[in-house]
Each structure stands twice: as C-alpha cells, then as structure tokens.
Amino acid sequence: MYTHFNHSYEKTVITLHPGEYYVSSEDIYIATVLGSCVAVVLYDSQKKIAGMNHYMLPGDRQDDAEKSARYGINAMELLINGMMKAGADRRRLRAKVFGGGNVLDTESNVGFNNVRFATTFLQEEMIPIDGRDTEGVTARKIFCHPPSGQVYLKRLHQEILNQVRKRESHHLENIRKKDFYGGFTLFEK
Structure with missing residues (x-):
C-alpha cells in the first residue's frame, strides 16, 4: 500500500497493490491499477463507507492451504x-x-476467471x-471516493499496459513458487 497526497x-x-484491501469513510481516494487482476468496490450509502480490494487469482472455497x-x-x-468492522x-x-483484462500472454484466461469468480461470489452472497x-x-486505473461511493476509471495506454503485463507476470510467477512470504514465527513474552 502506498499513501501520498495528490x-x-x-x-x-x-x-x-495485489493482495491488499482498504476500507474508509474519509474524504480520500482509494486507487489501484488493474490488468488481469480484479478489484471489487463495496459501498454502504447510508454509512458512506467504501472499500476496495485487489486480487490476482480466484482461489477456491475448498482450499485452506493459502x-x-x-x-x-x-x-x-x-x-x-473490513466493511462491517468500519460500521457498514x-x-x-x-x-x-x-x-479482468486479457493482458497476460497465457492460455489460462486469468482475467476472465477473476471476473467470473467476483460476479459469482457477489451473487451467492446476495x-x-x-x-x-x-x-x-486494456489496463485500467480506478479511483474510489469512499464518502460518495463513486468510482472514476481511466483506461491506460499501450506502454502502461506493457508495464502492467510485466508486473503481473512477475507476481504470478512468485505465487506459483508458493513460499512467496515464508512462514510465521510466534513471539511470546
């Protein structure tokens, strides 16, 4: 996550960035850049709270490994x-x-699968x-304004798309290695 004043x-x-989410009711923007990844924005109009995530692969309800x-x-x-914790x-x-753009040079159709997962999940959760x-x-850059729930979208030019493609390929390669972050160590008193 990167915070700056624009x-x-x-x-x-x-x-x-991929694997992150943020929830707020503040007068800020939550932004991300997407290629084959998907971002879902949730909004509660009464509480004026919005949140956004950014994920790379669908995952599986049956898979507890990751x-x-x-x-x-x-x-x-x-x-x-996070939305409920914030009061939504x-x-x-x-x-x-x-x-969910088709920006990676693979046969796996990652973008389509990501979109299908999001829409199915949201339907199941009503x-x-x-x-x-x-x-x-195309690659996209989106900005969410939490108090209004509005999302602004900007389609990115080919040279930016190439950068997004390269970054997503690198992230996918790291995910496939499985030990991307390593294990956890519990520190007790």
Whole structure:
C-alpha cells in the first residue's frame, strides 16, 4: 500500500497493490491499477463507507492451504469483514467490479476467471452489482471516493499496459513458487 497526497486532486490517495484491501469513510481516494487482476468496490450509502480490494487469482472455497488476499476468496472475505468492522451494514452493501483484462500472454484466461469468480461470489452472497468495467484487452486505473461511493476509471495506454503485463507476470510467477512470504514465527513474552 502506498499513501501520498495528490495536489491535483487535493486529496490523499491510498494506492493498493495485489493482495491488499482498504476500507474508509474519509474524504480520500482509494486507487489501484488493474490488468488481469480484479478489484471489487463495496459501498454502504447510508454509512458512506467504501472499500476496495485487489486480487490476482480466484482461489477456491475448498482450499485452506493459502489464505493470502492475493486470492479472490480471501480478498472478498477480508473486504466484507473490513466493511462491517468500519460500521457498514452487510444488508446494504452494493458492489462494482473492475479489471479482468486479457493482458497476460497465457492460455489460462486469468482475467476472465477473476471476473467470473467476483460476479459469482457477489451473487451467492446476495450483494448487488451496480456497475462493472471488465475484460477486454486494456489496463485500467480506478479511483474510489469512499464518502460518495463513486468510482472514476481511466483506461491506460499501450506502454502502461506493457508495464502492467510485466508486473503481473512477475507476481504470478512468485505465487506459483508458493513460499512467496515464508512462514510465521510466534513471539511470546
């Protein structure tokens, strides 16, 4: 996660990377850049709270081996729980889905699978999807304004798409290595 003040927007911008999420009611922007990855934005209009995640692969409800938010199943649970912890009512949540572009040179159709996961998950959880901009062959940069729930989308030019493609390929390679972050050590008193 990267935080900076954007003088053009006159707001703080929280930029998410793959495997991250953020929830807020502050007058800021939550932003991310997407290629084949997907970002889901959730919003509670009564509490004026919004959150965004950014995941790389769908994951599986049956697979307990990997709990990383780089996987959609975990990213969605973390986002919903984060929204409720911030005071949102789960029954009022509305969603917008972005990304899932066909930007990687692979046969696996990662982007399509990511979008399918998000839409299926949201339907199963009975969270209405109010908007989406998904698939295609473009990279996107999105900005979410939590108090309003508005999302601003910018399609990125080919040279930026090439950078996104390179970065996502690198992230996918690291995920396949499985020991990306290593283990945890418990420190007691």
